[in-house]
Amino acid sequence: MSKVRGAVVIDTEACKGCNLCVVACPTDVLKLHEHVNLKGYNPAYPANHDACTGCKICALVCPDMCFTVYQYKPEKSA
Amino acid sequence: MKEAILMKGNEAMAEAAIRAGADAYFGYPITPQSEVIEYLMHEEPQKRTGMVVLQAESELAAINMVYGAGACGKRVMTSSSSPGISLKSEGISYMAGSEIPCLIVNVMRGGPGLGTIQPGQSDYFQATKGGGHGDYRLIVLAPSTVQEMADFVDLSFKLAFKYRNPAMILSDGAIGQMMEKVYLPEQKERLSNEKIIELYGDWATTGKTANRERNIITSLDLKPERQEIHNIHLQEKYKMIEENETRYEEIRCEDAEYIMVAFGTSARLCQKVIQLGREKGLKLGLLRPITLWPFPKKPITDYAEKVKGFLSVEMNAGQMVEDILLAVEGKAPVEHYGRMGGMIASPSEILQALEEKLISNN
Amino acid sequence: MTTSVLTPEEIIKKGKVVFKKTKLINDVPLSYCPGCGHGVAHRILMEVVEEMGIWEDTIGVAPVGCSVLAYDFMNIDMQQAAHGRAPAVATGIKRVYPEKYVFTYQGDGDLAAIGTAETIHACNRGENIVIIFINNGIYGMTGGQMAPTTLEGMRSSTSPYGRMVQTMGYPIKITEMVAMLPGVAYATRQAVHEAKYVRKAKNAIKKAFENQRDKKGTSIIEIVSNCNSGWKLSPVEANKWLDENMLDYFPLGDIKK
Numbered sequence: 001m002s003k004v005r006g007a008v009v010i011d012t013e014a015c016k017g018c019n020l021c022v023v024a025c026p027t028d029v030l031k032l033h034e035h036v037n038l039k040g041y042n043p044a045y046p047a048n049h050d051a052c053t054g055c056k057i058c059a060l061v062c063p064d065m066c067f068t069v070y071q072y073k074p075e076k077s078a
Numbered sequence: 079m080k081e082a083i084l085m086k087g088n089e090a091m092a093e094a095a096i097r098a099g100a101d102a103y104f105g106y107p108i109t110p111q112s113e114v115i116e117y118l119m120h121e122e123p124q125k126r127t128g129m130v131v132l133q134a135e136s137e138l139a140a141i142n143m144v145y146g147a148g149a150c151g152k153r154v155m156t157s158s159s160s161p162g163i164s165l166k167s168e169g170i171s172y173m174a175g176s177e178i179p180c181l182i183v184n185v186m187r188g189g190p191g192l193g194t195i196q197p198g199q200s201d202y203f204q205a206t207k208g209g210g211h212g213d214y215r216l217i218v219l220a221p222s223t224v225q226e227m228a229d230f231v232d233l234s235f236k237l238a239f240k241y242r243n244p245a246m247i248l249s250d251g252a253i254g255q256m257m258e259k260v261y262l263p264e265q266k267e268r269l270s271n272e273k274i275i276e277l278y279g280d281w282a283t284t285g286k287t288a289n290r291e292r293n294i295i296t297s298l299d300l301k302p303e304r305q306e307i308h309n310i311h312l313q314e315k316y317k318m319i320e321e322n323e324t325r326y327e328e329i330r331c332e333d334a335e336y337i338m339v340a341f342g343t344s345a346r347l348c349q350k351v352i353q354l355g356r357e358k359g360l361k362l363g364l365l366r367p368i369t370l371w372p373f374p375k376k377p378i379t380d381y382a383e384k385v386k387g388f389l390s391v392e393m394n395a396g397q398m399v400e401d402i403l404l405a406v407e408g409k410a411p412v413e414h415y416g417r418m419g420g421m422i423a424s425p426s427e428i429l430q431a432l433e434e435k436l437i438s439n440n
Numbered sequence: 441m442t443t444s445v446l447t448p449e450e451i452i453k454k455g456k457v458v459f460k461k462t463k464l465i466n467d468v469p470l471s472y473c474p475g476c477g478h479g480v481a482h483r484i485l486m487e488v489v490e491e492m493g494i495w496e497d498t499i500g501v502a503p504v505g506c507s508v509l510a511y512d513f514m515n516i517d518m519q520q521a522a523h524g525r526a527p528a529v530a531t532g533i534k535r536v537y538p539e540k541y542v543f544t545y546q547g548d549g550d551l552a553a554i555g556t557a558e559t560i561h562a563c564n565r566g567e568n569i570v571i572i573f574i575n576n577g578i579y580g581m582t583g584g585q586m587a588p589t590t591l592e593g594m595r596s597s598t599s600p601y602g603r604m605v606q607t608m609g610y611p612i613k614i615t616e617m618v619a620m621l622p623g624v625a626y627a628t629r630q631a632v633h634e635a636k637y638v639r640k641a642k643n644a645i646k647k648a649f650e651n652q653r654d655k656k657g658t659s660i661i662e663i664v665s666n667c668n669s670g671w672k673l674s675p676v677e678a679n680k681w682l683d684e685n686m687l688d689y690f691p692l693g694d695i696k697k
Contacts, residue, residue, distance in 0.1 A: 006458075007451040018475030018675040024635060041474065049448040059459040060635040063479030064470055072446060072455030102536050130535045134528065135561035142525035142558070146501070146532025149519050154532070172522050283517035283533070285497045285540055294511045296502075296520035 004073050006054020008046055011066040015043035021058035021067070027051040030058060080261040087227040088113035088185065088254045090262070091157070091247070094228035095181075096123045098235055099266040101152035102130040104143035106162060109195040110251035111185035114157045127268055137162040141169030141182075148173065148180040149295040151274045151282030153235050157183035159251070160201050161192060163209065170244055171210025174312075175297025179238035179278075181231065182216070183247045185254035188393070188420035196420025197251030197343060200394035205248045206371040206401075213309060215316045217245040217323065218370040220341040224258035226368075232263060239278050241319055248370060250393065252343040252422065319372055326374035327366040330356075334363025336436055337381055339402050340391040341367050343422065348391055350425035351432070362432070370398070378405035387411040387436040391428055394418060411436060462487045464495055464515045471509050473580075475675020477665030478507055480632040481574060484642040485545070486514055488649055498541040499533050501526045503555075505547035506580040524555025527562035530569045541652055543570040548589040549579045552614040556588075559618065566623025566657035570648040573615065573660060576667040577686060584670035588612045591689055596670070611689060615662040619696040625657035627696040631664045633679040637692070647697075664690050 008029070015037065021044050022030045031047035044066070046052060054071030085093070092114045095103060100123075105115040115133060123129035130147075134140035140156050147154040158166060163184045173180060184205065188198030201209075205218045217237050219230045227249060234245040269277070271284055286292040299305040330352050331337055338348045345366040355362035365381070367374050378388070387410055390399035396414040403412050413435035417423045446454070464486035472478045489498050495516050502510040504523035511518035521529040526544035534542045551559050551573050562569065578596055579585040586596040586603060589611050593602040603611070619627035626648055630641035641663055648659035664686050668678035 005446055005451050005455070007448040007455065009452065014469060016474035020475055020675055020679065023676050039469075046448065050445075052448070054451075054455070054458050056459045057635040060638045061480065061633070063472065063474075063476055065461040065465060065479065065483055067459060068457060068461070069459035070452045070455040071458045072451045102532070104532065132531070132535060134531075135557055138525065139528040139531075139558050139561065142522060142528035143532035143535070145521070145525075146519060146529035146534075147536040148532070149529075150499075150533055150536050152536045154536070168522055169525070176520075283499045283519055284537075285499060286515070286517045287496050292515055293517045294520070295518070296511060298508060298520055300509075 004053055004071060006052040006072070007049060007070045008052060008058060009068040010044055010046070012043035012045070013037050013039070014064050015041060015066045016064055017041035017043055018063065020061045020063070024057050024061045026055065026057060027053060082259045082261055084257050085224060085260050086113055086255060086257050087224045087249065089117045090224050090228040090260045091183065091231055092117040093121070093262055094231040095155055096121060096127060096129055097263050097265045098232040099127065099153060099268040100129050100155055100235070101268055102147045102154045104132050104134050104140040104147070104154070104156050106134050106137045106140045106158065108159045108162045110187060110197070110254050111157050111159050111183070114183070129268065137165035138169070141166040144180050145169055145173055145178060148178040149176065149283055151271070151278065151284060153269070155181035155183065157185065159185050159187050160189050160198065163201060163204065167204070167210035170216070171212050171214060172297050173244045174210070174214035174216065175212060176295050177242040178244065178295065179242050180244050181234045181238060181247065182244055183249065186248065186250040188418060194420035195251065197422065198393050198418070198420055199250055199342060199344060200397065200418065201248065202370065202392065202394060202397035205246055206373070214312065215319070215371055217241070217243060217319060218248050219245065220248050220368060220370050221253060222342050222345045222366065224253065224256065224260045227253060228260050228262060237323060241315055242281070243315065243319070248342070250342050323369060324372045324374050325368035326377060327368060328377070329364040329366065331363035331365055331381065333361055335361040335386045336389065336432060337363045337365050337385050338389045338391050338432070339365050339367070339378065339398065341370060341398070344391045344393055347423060347425050347428060351428045354425055354429050355432070373401045373405070375401070375405040378402060379407065382406040382409040385410055387413065389432045389436060390414045391423070392416045393422065462490045464490050466513055466515050468512060470513055472506060473669045475666065475668050475678065477576065477632045477663065478574065480638055481572065481663050481665065482510065482513055484632070484638060485572060485645055488642060488645045489516065492646070492649055494541050494649070497539070498543070499537070501530045501533070501542070501544040503544070503546040503550040505550050507545055507547060507574065508581070510545050524550050524553070525558055526550065527555065527558040527567070527569070527571065531562055531565070531567050534567055534569050541649060543572060545572045546574070547580070548573070548575045548577065548587045552588040552612050556614070559614065560621070563618040563624050563658045563660065564621045568652055568655050569658060570652055571658065571660040572645070573662045574665050575662055575690065576665040576670070577611070578667045578670040580667045580670050591685060613690070615660055616695055618660060623657050624660065624696060625651050626659040628694045629662040629664060629690060629692050631682070631687070631692055633666060633682055664692070
């Protein structure tokens with residue numbers, strides 16, 4: 001089967017740990033880290049990265065533009 | 079060849095603005111200067127030179143339109159009278175802080191409050207010492223003829239752009255309303271964006287092109303260290319303007335024992351006072367500040383060593399007299415004579431005041 | 441048939457970028473509170489300017505309020521206006537540069553209280569500009585005071601017992617007010633607290649800039665947004681509160697198109 005896969009890169013120093021992406025992600029990829037960044041926020045990270053589909057919803061709701069989103073669509077085979 | 083025309087001060091100024099190549103005028107009607115916008119609307123400078131004329135919904139809106147267009151590097155002006163300038167003072171402070179060149183005209187009437195629609199000079203403090211908040215200065219020119227109403231438009235734009243600072247023509251209802259012979263300047267072309275950048279530098283919001291950083295026009299800096307640096311820069315600029323741009327006229331000061339200091343309409347009256355006084359054997363002279371800021375401090379300081387006294391003649395309760403006192407440094411008596419509330423003194427009553435305040439006391 | 445499972449690192453290497461920050465947003469930290477809607481609104485505004493290829497011809501006007509520093513974040517020429525005067529400033533720019541794109545970005549206190557006259561008259565003249573109006577029902581920057589759009593009964597630092605309409609007046613629906621003016625080409629109310637709304641809001645902003653290009657008149661995009669600090673809620677709770685309370689009084693959708 002060919003399944004669309006995704007991945008995110010998060011600018012953890014720009015992240016303010018608002019949690020909006022965590023709540024918005026439809027496949028529960030994201031969590032807030034238990035450690036803090038330099039500003040003292042708990043940044044988001046892809047705790048369940050394999051479930052990512054690259055749907056961009058996290059990036060759309062992120063107020064601090066922390067996300068870069070990648071998507072990979074395997075060639076369809078017969 | 080220049081042709082002499084009979085024109086109202088307000089109208090001569092409006093025509094001079096078109097001829098100076100102004101890009102835009104934004105205003106709101108108020109007596110006694112509504113002829114400025116009426117004349118411009120009637121003349122349709124959009125067709126003559128492409129100059130924009132817009133009647134705003136308020137003085138607040140008008141001055142902020144000047145802010146927006148002026149920050150684009152354009153030659154922009156507005157005009158109003160005393161109560162309207164109070165409303166514009168917020169925007170004027172913002173423009174001084176953001177270093178936006180522009181021309182603001184105040185055709186003064188008597189105050190405070192709604193006051194009167196008759197002429198006054200009681201906005202001297204407002205024009206020269208602030209009006210709006212913060213440490214800033216306007217370049218203030220005071221015309222005393224209709225000819226100067228016209229001539230100071232182009233001069234104001236030149237100074238405003240040279241120093242990236244708002245300039246003000248501080249006139250009054252008498253000069254705005256009176257008709258007098260005037261030689262109008264030749265028509266100048268409006269400057270292209272390329273020419274503006276060539277002449278004055280690439281600071282304005284003209285659209286961020288790939289070859290430069292973005293241009294930001296703001297008076298805000300939340301970092302006090304940087305805001306102080308900006309303030310120091312402004313003060314250095316003001317010092318340079320004081321050194322280079324002070325303008326004044328002397329009439330019969332060379333042998334004068336008593337010097338009247340007056341601007342605008344008051345200066346016209348004082349010319350007659352000189353004549354009346356000299357007929358009685360009193361050696362009177364007039365020192366007429368053309369720039370109220372920067373104030374012609376030095377010539378007054380110099381004359382303070384030579385004369386028996388100064389009379390400040392103003393249509394107010396005594397405002398410019400404070401600057402004269404600072405210039406004289408206690409070396410000679412300084413008195414003030416003024417009428418208020420829209421009243422204009424007669425030359426004979428000024429002469430009488432001078433004799434009573436300065437001569438009989440000597 | 442099976443394919444070998446790719447690691448996220450391999451996806452990043454082999455896959456294509458489907459989202460990255462627009463180049464018209466500067467690489468500086470945004471000054472807004474965690475979860476604040478301003479960041480999303482800034483981003484979709486600059487994405488539209490980038491996608492239309494008009495950044496060299498766009499001049500923005502920042503307000504007084506939390507977004508007073510919008511010019512720090514947007515990589516275009518910008519001016520900062522006095523409180524409420526952005527539509528007058530934009531008028532000045534547009535009149536001397538009729539071919540440039542001009543927008544204001546204003547909050548509710550700026551646009552609907554102190555700047556009401558400038559807003560209404562710019563709209564009434566049909567100034568060919570775009571007005572982005574962020575409505576979060578509160579004065580954020582000064583610390584959570586009552587705004588003209590604060591809901592009835594809503595608490596703020598100057599309505600600590602809730603907005604009492606008998607003495608404090610009603611929340612103002614200024615977008616509906618200006619929509620009735622013939623100079624207004626497009627008036628719409630949008631939101632940015634969920635992905636589906638973000639997409640719609642961006643389309644609305646695009647339409648507004650297209651209107652400006654086509655010289656149709658004023659376009660005003662109200663964005664109902666949050667203020668979790670001022671509302672004293674977490675970002676997630678604030679968006680929930682917005683959804684459940686703000687949208688009844690400020691319903692989303694086009695008011696005039």
